[in-house]
Amino acid sequence: MASLNVYSVLVVLFLTCRAIMATKENDQIIKENNCETTVGLPCVLEAFTSIFNTRSISNKCCGKLVVLGKVCHSALVKRTFENPLFKGLNPATIIAKSIQTWNNCLALIDSPSPSA
Template identity: 30%
Template sequence: MAKFTSQVAMLFIVVALVCAFVPVFSVDESKAKSLWDTCLVKISPHCALNIVAVVFGNATINDSCCPDLVQEGKVCHNTLIKYIADRPALIARETLYLKKRDNMWNHCVSISKTA
């Protein structure tokens, strides 16, 4: 139960961050809405949190989330992570985040090929 509670708390934090940064720093509101409508709807909230925790934290990807990530597609994955990493609070470590993003993508693609 504690694990579920921490996951719910993390979901609220991610949603709050996205809501806080997207409207303020968004150059094109329609692009943000398009990303949401076409990309994020393909990933379960649990896996979205896991992906964010891997790229922007020190978590390890749950292999069960790899099919969601691969289904989302490389363009969506790259664009969403880049969009988040471009925030002023994160830009200093953007190169690291993009490397972690690419490593996670390669791992999930290799898992999907063997499944």
């Protein structure tokens, strides 16, 4: 019985360490790539409302998001899951919406604009 408790404690410790390492990894990616200041708060809010709600993201902010890069986009979304305010969200749904927002912006930026 005591070995089961020790095993349980080790599993919890391992999972906690992994979560802390993931947090540090995302924070490091965000810091090294200057992810938060490159896009600007208004566009970050637009991107996140398109992922966490049903609002759309403007062409201007899509362009900034694509320039920001997939690595920053993913790290910012993953870090959001670490925030206690968002702990009730379904990660699979949010990740799917995140990918959809990214792909929509990428397609918008890659498509040629109509000539005047």
